[in-house]
Amino acid sequence: xxxxxxxxxxxxxxxxxxxxxxxxxxxxxxxxxxxxxxxxxxxxxxxxxxxxxxxxxxxxxxxxxxxxxxxxxxxxxxxxxxxxxxxxxxxxxxxxxxxxxxxxxxxxxxxxxxxxxxxxxxxxxxxxxxxxxxxxxxxxxxxxxxxxxxxxxxxxxxxxxxxxxxxxxxx
Numbered sequence: 001x002x003x004x005x006x007x008x009x010x011x012x013x014x015x016x017x018x019x020x021x022x023x024x025x026x027x028x029x030x031x032x033x034x035x036x037x038x039x040x041x042x043x044x045x046x047x048x049x050x051x052x053x054x055x056x057x058x059x060x061x062x063x064x065x066x067x068x069x070x071x072x073x074x075x076x077x078x079x080x081x082x083x084x085x086x087x088x089x090x091x092x093x094x095x096x097x098x099x100x101x102x103x104x105x106x107x108x109x110x111x112x113x114x115x116x117x118x119x120x121x122x123x124x125x126x127x128x129x130x131x132x133x134x135x136x137x138x139x140x141x142x143x144x145x146x147x148x149x150x151x152x153x154x155x156x157x158x159x160x161x162x163x164x165x166x167x168x169x170x171x
Contacts, residue, residue, distance in 0.1 A: 012054040032061035034108040035087035044097035061087030086117035101142040
């Protein structure tokens with residue numbers, strides 16, 4: 001990454017995507033692109049791991065981890081939830097690079113707002129804690145990691161854009 005070269009890791013689109021793909025597959029790719037644009041890429045504080053959102057294996061916009069030192073690529077989440085495909089966004093690493101906060105949405109809407117699936121904290125081995133459910137909020141954002149694995153989190157709702165500032169135990 002320090003030699004001024006461009007490296008392609010992989011194509012982020014679902015496999016076989018083309019302009020003749022079914023509308024639901026095109027929408028899935030579009031929602032994944034929107035997730036990527038809303039914080040779907042984050043380097044760990046150590047600079048050793050890149051977390052990013054991709055739909056290259058099909059399904060929703062899942063989180064993948066890339067380790068440049070050995071070329072390792074692994075899938076961290078599976079966001080094919082009972083209500084449908086979800087798309088991770090707002091990736092936020094803990095200071096020790098051991099945990100990753102993310103929100104996930106079924107759809108980012110077209111003016112009506114985000115249809116939130118929820119918000120989670122996950123370890124790098126995939127152990128997760130859900131800290132918000134979709135029906136309770138339109139948006140979840142981790143503002144800061146605090147000592148003792150606490151987080152300062154805010155919600156967004158239909159009646160007020162930013163609300164419910166709270167401390168959350170992220171264990």
